[in-house]
Every structure is written in structure tokens, then in C-alpha cells.
Amino acid sequence: MAKQIIIAGGGVAGIEAAATLADMGHKVNIIEKGSSSGGNAVRWHALFPDRRPAGEVISYLNNRVRNKNIEVTYNTCVNKVRHHGSSLVINLSSGEELKADAFIVATGFDLFDASRKEEYGYGIYDNVITAPELEDMFNGGSLYTADGRVPERVGFIHCVGSRDEKVCNHHCSKVCCVTAVKQAIEVREMLPGCEVFCFYMDMRMFGPYYEELYREAQEVHNVNFIRGKVSEASNTINHKVAVKVEDTLAGRPLRMEVDLLVLMTGMEMSATGASLAEASGLRRGKNRFLSVRDNHMHSNNSDLPGVFYAGTCTAPMSITDTISHARSAALEVNLYLSER
Amino acid sequence: MKTEGKKRIWSEYQKNVPDDHFFYVRSCIRQSFFPGSEQVFLKILRDDLGKDVFEDPRHTTCTGIGYHGDVVPFETIQTVVARHFALATEAGYKNIAISCVTSFGIYTEILETWKHFPETLVKARENLFKATGRVFDLPETISHASDIIYKFRDEIAAKAKYALTDITTGEPLRIVEHIGCHYAKMFPKHGIGGAEFPHVLVGMIEKWGGSVVDYPERRHCCGFGFRQYLVQANRGYSLSSSKKKFESMEPYQPDMIVSNCPGCAMFLDRWQYAINEIDGITYGKDDEGIPSLTYEEMAALMLGYDPWEIGLQYHNVQALPLLRKIGVEADPEKRFISKDGSRLPEPAGLINNF
Amino acid sequence: MSQVSQQKFGFGINKSRLINYDKGDRRVRQYITDREPTFKLCFSCGACTAGCTAGAHATVNMRRVNVYIRRGELEPIREEVTRCMMCGKCLLTCPRGVNTRTVMALAAEAMKKLDRNEL
Known part of the structure; x- marks a missing residue:
């Protein structure tokens, strides 16, 4: 039987x-x-x-x-x-x-609820979105800000809800780094005039061809990588998103405005x-x-x-x-x- | 901007602010910086709202400035605060109302320490008893005075004679709110609305008809920083922090700044004078400065208190343009004349002195 | 410190340490990238700097120079880019194949052109 x-x-x-x-x-x-x-x-x-x-x-x-x-x-x-x-x-x-x-x-898994990282203003600032929401845009075939502009600058924040004691998640969600690199390349291909920045703590390219994808992002697609965890995002008068991050490799605080800020939400039980x-x-x-x-x-x-x-x-x-x-x-x- | 997102956060950070019977502890510095604020807070609570507020003249500084300036050890400040609790206990009060954000931060830090390290509470009781023979009960509630005004914002709105709107256009005034760092950054749960999107001043402003400016450096420290301003040569750090905020808020053309912290309200006022002296810059519309008020002053204006009775003339940036916008009739000539007709000292370097 | 603040206050308005990316000058970055595309490959491991002959005794930090040029912050590295001794040790050691020696030479060249308004 x-x-x-x-x-x-x-x-x-x-x-x-x-x-x-x-x-x-x-x-x-x-x-x-x-x-x-x-x-x-x-x-x-x-x-x-x-x-x-x-x-x-x-x-x-x-x-x-x-x-x-x-x-x-x-x-x-x-x-x-x-x-x-x-x-x-x-x-x-x-x-x-x-x-x-x-x-x-x-x-x-459940995706981390990005609104728990209050400092990034997800659910408040219109142009702060999550990685799956960017996938929705890719599926829809176009990329616009909430107010209908073609983004000239897109930022990705790695480790949102991962490696973060403040949200009780000590673990690394593993796949977000390479997802950010993949999405960064896709944004660059979709909008060649758009600058792309990844704000990361470590680049954890653990799988086969992940490191190669990271290299390709730099070499072919001119994606910018800034090592530092974004401490806060805020709205500007032009509906852009201002981010504060330490450029840890320069040892100085850095500020920049982006049109769209993508949060690489991690995995939770x-x-x-x-x-x-x-x-x-x-x-x-x-x-x-x-x-x-x-x-x-x-x-x-x-x-x-x-x-x-x-x-x-x-x-x-x-x-x-x-x-x-x-x-x-x-x-x-x-x-x-x-x-x- | 999606306000539902902010409302969700605000709903998560509500705290128990009692309805009555407060033991009020004053700030060391506010009575000289904004001479009418604490007095008018008491008047609003007692006369306008009919609340019981008790003050004990034996209450002293919390020594917070010394603590943050590295000259008062933690054990000492715990004993000082324990003595304040003893005064409240002796008077039969369980609700502490704190004027100063530094003190508020000290009280919350000490209560949290006692909670997580009970042996420190035992030690504080022992130290206090040895030094003064006093004993104390832990307070049931700890409120910053802005929490209390927030709680009664509807009652104040019901009695208000003015609103935070421009009487000529009918538009809400654009208001920058600034929260002292030690109000919620250390313990977000003790602040109404938490640390990232505090609601304590926003709730007052919106209730009274104003609109809040959410500018990029909203959450940045004013630069008070204790050690930064205590040493004259270091004050550039303090000044530059405020400047960063002014530059960030400038494009929004705010009509006023409201703060809930002694140092913030003071520096966001006085540093406009200093920057004006050094660089000749002002940050308001049409070369005006931006009036920097305390929340008690704002509440008092709404309730129709005389601006010169609550000490608005002793701000470097004069509130005259603001008063005209909200329709408060106050004779500028009477600013520095005391009730008995004698001249009050007039500060130098006033901005908006017209 | 201006004279007013010196006399009147004893302190002044401090210079910001912030890298304001929106105000950066990325012409030098463009000049180098156009001529030596391997410039883009650096991932800041610091191997170049670890073995640098000049860097052992003077402020020459090729890794940091790369970062500052990318951000468009040129003032802090103005002197540094002229101090390379062209030994080639960095080139030998770079795991990403950045033509580091040429990058340094181009950086010095670009800075001169910048001063002469030729960029």
C-alpha cells in the first residue's frame, strides 16, 4: 500500500x-x-x-x-x-x-516587513520601495518614481532586516546581496542614463557565478558600491530620497539624493x-x-x-x-x- | 508622503500620560533662556485646564549637564534623582512632569537602569538614605511636559483664541518641529510617536491648525551636545550642527520652529543670530529669521496670552512676523517696558526687529 | 575662521566633514575611466596600499585615492596622487587586475588638467 x-x-x-x-x-x-x-x-x-x-x-x-x-x-x-x-x-x-x-x-520564509526599520520611511516616503516591489516593476516592464518621473538615480540598501540586532535578526539572509547586484544590473539595462548605488556592509557572494556577477556589475554596468549601512532616509523638497551613510572606505559620512530607494528585505521564519x-x-x-x-x-x-x-x-x-x-x-x- | 504610514508608527508609540496631579520638576536653564515658558505651562495647566501641579522649592538641578559633561558620576546623579523621587513621595505625588529633555533622558535612563540592574536601585536607596535619611517610592508615570500639553491639545484647541494659520491667506503656517535627542532616541518607547517620527509636537501643531515641514535634516541633533557648547572653543561644532538644519529647512520657508528641549529651542534661536553676525545669512523668507519657540509659548499664544508676558521678546529672533501672521495684536514698543513702567534690558543683535 | 567670529565669539562655523555626493566633481573619475577602464574594478581590498613603497613612509593610499576619485572628492588627495614611485608592486598584487600604476599616473595628470581648466 x-x-x-x-x-x-x-x-x-x-x-x-x-x-x-x-x-x-x-x-x-x-x-x-x-x-x-x-x-x-x-x-x-x-x-x-x-x-x-x-x-x-x-x-x-x-x-x-x-x-x-x-x-x-x-x-x-x-x-x-x-x-x-x-x-x-x-x-x-x-x-x-x-x-x-x-x-x-x-x-x-516571510519577507521582512520593511516598515519595522522606521528610519528608512518605508510606507511613508513614496519613493522608498522593497526588492519585490522592484520585481513587480520589472514584470510591468517600466520603472517610474511614485510621482511619475524616470529615475536618474537608484539606491539599494542591503541587509534591511538582516544582521540587525535592532530588529532581533542576527542572521544573514544570504540572497539579498546577489539580488541587489542582479537588480542593479537590470535597472542599468532598463535605464542606461540612470546611476545605481549599492549601500552594503559586506558583499556576500557565496554561490557559483555570484562574484562574477558582482564584477560584471562594476566592469560592464558601472554600478557604484558604497560600503556602509544607511542610517536614515528622508524626503527632500523635490520628492527625492536623501540618504545618510558612512562611506566607510573613505572614513567620512556621505549624503546623496536618489529618486528611488530599494530596500533589500531579508528572510524571517x-x-x-x-x-x-x-x-x-x-x-x-x-x-x-x-x-x-x-x-x-x-x-x-x-x-x-x-x-x-x-x-x-x-x-x-x-x-x-x-x-x-x-x-x-x-x-x-x-x-x-x-x-x- | 503617505500619512497612514506615520499614523501606524504613532499608534505603536503611545504612552500613559496621567490626567492630573503632577509633581513638576523645572529645568536649570529654561527660566533664563525663555523666561515665560515654565511659568505659562503652570498657568495653562492650573488656570486654563484646572489641573493640580505641585512644585517643591527644595527640588534641585538633576545634574544632567554635569553628567553629560563628564564631571558628575552616574552613581551621584542616581542619588540626586532618587532625592527628587523622595520629595515627590513625601508630597504624595506619583506622576513626575519634567520640564527639560535632558532631565527627562536622565530620569528614563536611571529608571531603565534600575529596572534591568536592580542592585543599582538598592545602592541608590542606600546612598540616599545615608546622605539625607530619605526614602522614596518609584514614580508611577514619567511625563515630559510636552507629553502633557500633547495630551491636552484638544482641550487647548477648544479654548484657543488663535490658530496656527495665516490670517491673510487662511493657509496653515509651515512649522518645523524639533525634538530633543534625549526625548526618544535613547528609549523610543518613552516618546510619543517614537524616535524617527515623533508625534508629540506634530500632534499639537496639526491640532492647532498648522502644517508640519518634514525636511531632510529633521531628525538631526541641534548640536547642543554639552561638551560642545560648554567649552567656548568647541562651540563651532554646536553652531555648525544647527546650521546644517537651517540650510535643510530653508527651502521650505518655515514660519516658525518649535522645540521641546531647552538647548534646542535656545540654539535654534541664538545660532541664527551668530550665523547672521558671522556670515550675514538669515534662513527665513524675505531675509527674515525663523522664530524659534517652545511648545509652551506656542500653546500660550493659541490661548491668547500676551506675547510680552510670556517672554517672547527675549528671543534673538523676534516673533513679530509670526504674530502678524496669526493675528496677535502686540505693540512692539511695549516689549521692553515692565509692568511698573520701567525699562527692561533690551538684547543686542535682534533679528526680525521690525 | 572669519575675523568677526574670531573677535566676537572665539569660535566659528566648522567645515563639514560630509561627502556631499551631489556636489562632487567627477571629471577626474571620467578622465581615468575613459583611459583605464580597469579603474572601475577596485573593490577596496587594500593590497595595493599594503605593499606600497611610497605609502610606507608618506601619505599615499591608492585604495583611498580610488574611493575619493569615484566620489568626486578631490581636495584630500591632491598631493597624494603625485607621490607614486612607479615601482609596480601594486600592479603585481591587485586581485582584480586594476592597472593601478597607470591609474595613479592618470590621476596626477587629470588633477593638473583640472587646475588648468582643461577637463
């Missing part, structure tokens, strides 16, 4: 884990809180480092999820998972109770994942993401038998790493079920 697996979350990790298990002949039920699958990725226009259209990955996932062994339940959250005899009992927000042989948490973890006794780390059983050898395992983790519910990850992590979660589940 086919084993029943339930996955919380129908984003990149959830779908990839489900499809890998379905290919092995298992029955999978994805419980997705939203009304469609794909998670945070569906909002993206293009992906680093090669800037392929994000739609290609989304259609790959859509094809993967169309499998006779996969059922997706939308507009529903998993509230709790617990052991009952030899199987798992999963409580849904609909009040329904499901039985499963294995369970994968793939609840992903998703609220739905957090409440599932609290209700089910799943251990979380100081960064509030789920703690894996072993950082090196068992990064898909929880402390509970039959409960596994996939993707950014454990830590910030790129899509590449999320897909790999989801596949390895599927392998772990398969191994677990075959040993029972």
Missing part, C-alpha cells in the same frame, strides 16, 4: 519534495495556505545569477505538481503535527484531522511555520528558524521521527539550494518509510 505523506507549504521546497516523492510512488498531500502554489518565488521577474526568467522555474514547478500522486489543498494551514501510535496526526486550520506516515515542514513549530514542539534556533537535528549530516531531520524539513523553514536559502534541500528531504522520507 502506498504511503501517505503530508507536506506543509506549496512553495518551491514543498512542490519539489512532493514531486520527488510522487515519482517514487508515494501519495502526497500538499497543504498550502494561499490560493495558489509557488510561494514567494512567483513574484520574481528574473533569477540570479544567470538572470533567467523566474517564470521558467515556476512552470517547471507547475509541471512537477501536476502528478496523479499529488493532491494540493489550498487556503489551509497545518496547525499541528503529533504522533498517534505508529502514524502521525496532522491538524488543519479547517478543523480536519489527517493521518500520515511522514510529514515535511516546507513553510518557507514564516509566521505559519512558527505557530506550527510552537504547537508541535519543534525546536527552533536563536534565528527563529527550525533547528535541524544535525547541521552537517541531518539538515532535513527534526527531532521527531517521521517529521522532516525542506527549504527556507530551516534557514535562508537560494532557489537552487532550496530545490536540492527539498530533494534530499524526499530521500530522507523515502529511507524512513522503507525502514518501517
Whole structure:
């Protein structure tokens, strides 16, 4: 008899884990809180480092999820998972109770709410936007300020909500640096007359071809990099945004006006994942993401038998790493079920 | 600019300001800088709003200037503040109302220290008892005097004789608000509206008909800086900080500056004189200076107090253009004549002296 | 300090330490970039400065010079750009392939042209 697996979350990790298990002949039920699958990725226009259209990955996932062994339940959250005899009992927000042989948490991440960094005036100053909002503009094919001007200068603030004790996030969200570089290049290509500035603390180009993209941004696209964390943004009389930053490499404060200020919002443990973890006794780390059983050898395992983790519910990850992590979660589940 | 975003922040930083029964602690310097401000605060609270405000003549300086000037140790200032709490306790008051932002910062810093390091509170009690034989209860509330005016802004608006509008055009006056650094930058939760978008003065200004100028250097320090102005040779740092703000607000042509801090209101006034002497520059419209008022002076003007009774003439930048805009009839000739008819000293180098 | 403030106050208006990017003069940057595009590649590691012969005993900081030229802040590096001894150690060490020696020479050249109003 086919084993029943339930996955919380129908984003990149959830779908990839489900499809890998379905290919092995298992029955999978994805419980997705939203009304469609794909998670945070569906909002993206293009992906680093090669800037392929994000739609290609989304259609790959859509094809993967169309499998006779996969059922997706939308507009529903998993509230709790617990052991009952030899199987798992999963409580849904609909009040329904499901039985499963294995369970994968793939609840992903929430984007940091940029308005919590009050000093940047997000939600107050019209021309302060977030990275996903810039992706929306790329998807729309045009780039304007709130008052309809073609921007002549765009600034990117790295580490918004990451590496910042003031918002209780000590962790690095990993993908924002390279996303800023990618977006900076896209702005330069879309508007060749527009100057672009990245305000960064460190450039964390951890993945293959990320460093090369950074170099390309400087060499080919004339993107400017200023090392320093922006301390405050304010409105000017001309509806521009004035930023204050230390040019740490010059050792002096620097001020400049930009037409559009993009906040590179980081990743936080998703609220739905957090409440599932609290209700089910799943251990979380100081960064509030789920703690894996072993950082090196068992990064898909929880402390509970039959409960596994996939993707950014454990830590910030790129899509590449999320897909790999989801596949390895599927392998772990398969191994677990075959040993029972 | 999206005001909903500001309103959301304001709703997150509200504090408990009591309705009545205040133990008022004065500032060391305000009575000479703005001679009528504290007096008119008391009059507004007692006479216009019918509140009970108690003052104890034995209240002293909080020694904040000495503390920030590195001559008074933290343990000493804790004991001084403990003594003030003891005076309040002896008088039966639980709500402290603080005139000065430096003191307000000192009080909040000490209360937070006592909260997080209870052994320091034990030590402060011990020190105070050894030195004076006094004991004290911790206050239930700590309000800056601007918090209190903010709380009663609707009541003041209901009794107001004037508004912050230009009577000839009907337009709201453009007003720069400046918040003392130690009001909320150290502990945003103790300031109404927090540190980045404080609402304490904005709430008064908008309630009384004015519009607030959000200029790029709004959040910048006035440069008071204790050690910067205490040493004469260092005062250039202080002056230059204010200048940075004036240059930033200048394009908006503000009609006045309102501050909730002794040092800020003073320097944003006096440094206009100094810059005018040094460089011949003024920052208001038509070569005028920008009048720099305290929030009590602003409230008093709304309520119809005589500008010369509340000491507006003792600002370097005279408020005459402002008074004309809001329609307050005040004879400039009477500025420096005291009630008994004798001449009051007239400051030199007045700006807007027309 | 003006005479008025000296006599009257004993202090004056301090010069701002701020780099006001909007007021910077980026003609020297343009001059160098046009002639030596590797100038853009610097990521401020400081290897050039670490081994600099002249920098060991005088204020010559090639990394900082690069930053200041990019920002358009020329006054602080006016003297510095003339002090390169052209040994080439920086060129050897640069991980980004910046033609550092040429950058320094072009910077000195551009500064002279700037003074003669030729930029």
C-alpha cells in the first residue's frame, strides 16, 4: 500500500519534495495556505545569477505538481503535527484531522516587513520601495518614481532586516546581496542614463557565478558600491530620497539624493511555520528558524521521527539550494518509510 | 508622503500620560533662556485646564549637564534623582512632569537602569538614605511636559483664541518641529510617536491648525551636545550642527520652529543670530529669521496670552512676523517696558526687529 | 575662521566633514575611466596600499585615492596622487587586475588638467 505523506507549504521546497516523492510512488498531500502554489518565488521577474526568467522555474514547478500522486489543498494551514501510535496526526486550520506516515515542514520564509526599520520611511516616503516591489516593476516592464518621473538615480540598501540586532535578526539572509547586484544590473539595462548605488556592509557572494556577477556589475554596468549601512532616509523638497551613510572606505559620512530607494528585505521564519513549530514542539534556533537535528549530516531531520524539513523553514536559502534541500528531504522520507 | 504610514508608527508609540496631579520638576536653564515658558505651562495647566501641579522649592538641578559633561558620576546623579523621587513621595505625588529633555533622558535612563540592574536601585536607596535619611517610592508615570500639553491639545484647541494659520491667506503656517535627542532616541518607547517620527509636537501643531515641514535634516541633533557648547572653543561644532538644519529647512520657508528641549529651542534661536553676525545669512523668507519657540509659548499664544508676558521678546529672533501672521495684536514698543513702567534690558543683535 | 567670529565669539562655523555626493566633481573619475577602464574594478581590498613603497613612509593610499576619485572628492588627495614611485608592486598584487600604476599616473595628470581648466 502506498504511503501517505503530508507536506506543509506549496512553495518551491514543498512542490519539489512532493514531486520527488510522487515519482517514487508515494501519495502526497500538499497543504498550502494561499490560493495558489509557488510561494514567494512567483513574484520574481528574473533569477540570479544567470538572470533567467523566474517564470521558467515556476512552470517547471507547475509541471512537477501536476502528478496523479499529488493532491494540493489550498487556503489551509497545518496547525499541528503529533504522533498517534505508529502514524502521525496532522491538524488543519479547517478543523480536519489527517493521518500520515511522514510529514515535511516546507513553510518557507516571510519577507521582512520593511516598515519595522522606521528610519528608512518605508510606507511613508513614496519613493522608498522593497526588492519585490522592484520585481513587480520589472514584470510591468517600466520603472517610474511614485510621482511619475524616470529615475536618474537608484539606491539599494542591503541587509534591511538582516544582521540587525535592532530588529532581533542576527542572521544573514544570504540572497539579498546577489539580488541587489542582479537588480542593479537590470535597472542599468532598463535605464542606461540612470546611476545605481549599492549601500552594503559586506558583499556576500557565496554561490557559483555570484562574484562574477558582482564584477560584471562594476566592469560592464558601472554600478557604484558604497560600503556602509544607511542610517536614515528622508524626503527632500523635490520628492527625492536623501540618504545618510558612512562611506566607510573613505572614513567620512556621505549624503546623496536618489529618486528611488530599494530596500533589500531579508528572510524571517514564516509566521505559519512558527505557530506550527510552537504547537508541535519543534525546536527552533536563536534565528527563529527550525533547528535541524544535525547541521552537517541531518539538515532535513527534526527531532521527531517521521517529521522532516525542506527549504527556507530551516534557514535562508537560494532557489537552487532550496530545490536540492527539498530533494534530499524526499530521500530522507523515502529511507524512513522503507525502514518501517 | 503617505500619512497612514506615520499614523501606524504613532499608534505603536503611545504612552500613559496621567490626567492630573503632577509633581513638576523645572529645568536649570529654561527660566533664563525663555523666561515665560515654565511659568505659562503652570498657568495653562492650573488656570486654563484646572489641573493640580505641585512644585517643591527644595527640588534641585538633576545634574544632567554635569553628567553629560563628564564631571558628575552616574552613581551621584542616581542619588540626586532618587532625592527628587523622595520629595515627590513625601508630597504624595506619583506622576513626575519634567520640564527639560535632558532631565527627562536622565530620569528614563536611571529608571531603565534600575529596572534591568536592580542592585543599582538598592545602592541608590542606600546612598540616599545615608546622605539625607530619605526614602522614596518609584514614580508611577514619567511625563515630559510636552507629553502633557500633547495630551491636552484638544482641550487647548477648544479654548484657543488663535490658530496656527495665516490670517491673510487662511493657509496653515509651515512649522518645523524639533525634538530633543534625549526625548526618544535613547528609549523610543518613552516618546510619543517614537524616535524617527515623533508625534508629540506634530500632534499639537496639526491640532492647532498648522502644517508640519518634514525636511531632510529633521531628525538631526541641534548640536547642543554639552561638551560642545560648554567649552567656548568647541562651540563651532554646536553652531555648525544647527546650521546644517537651517540650510535643510530653508527651502521650505518655515514660519516658525518649535522645540521641546531647552538647548534646542535656545540654539535654534541664538545660532541664527551668530550665523547672521558671522556670515550675514538669515534662513527665513524675505531675509527674515525663523522664530524659534517652545511648545509652551506656542500653546500660550493659541490661548491668547500676551506675547510680552510670556517672554517672547527675549528671543534673538523676534516673533513679530509670526504674530502678524496669526493675528496677535502686540505693540512692539511695549516689549521692553515692565509692568511698573520701567525699562527692561533690551538684547543686542535682534533679528526680525521690525 | 572669519575675523568677526574670531573677535566676537572665539569660535566659528566648522567645515563639514560630509561627502556631499551631489556636489562632487567627477571629471577626474571620467578622465581615468575613459583611459583605464580597469579603474572601475577596485573593490577596496587594500593590497595595493599594503605593499606600497611610497605609502610606507608618506601619505599615499591608492585604495583611498580610488574611493575619493569615484566620489568626486578631490581636495584630500591632491598631493597624494603625485607621490607614486612607479615601482609596480601594486600592479603585481591587485586581485582584480586594476592597472593601478597607470591609474595613479592618470590621476596626477587629470588633477593638473583640472587646475588648468582643461577637463
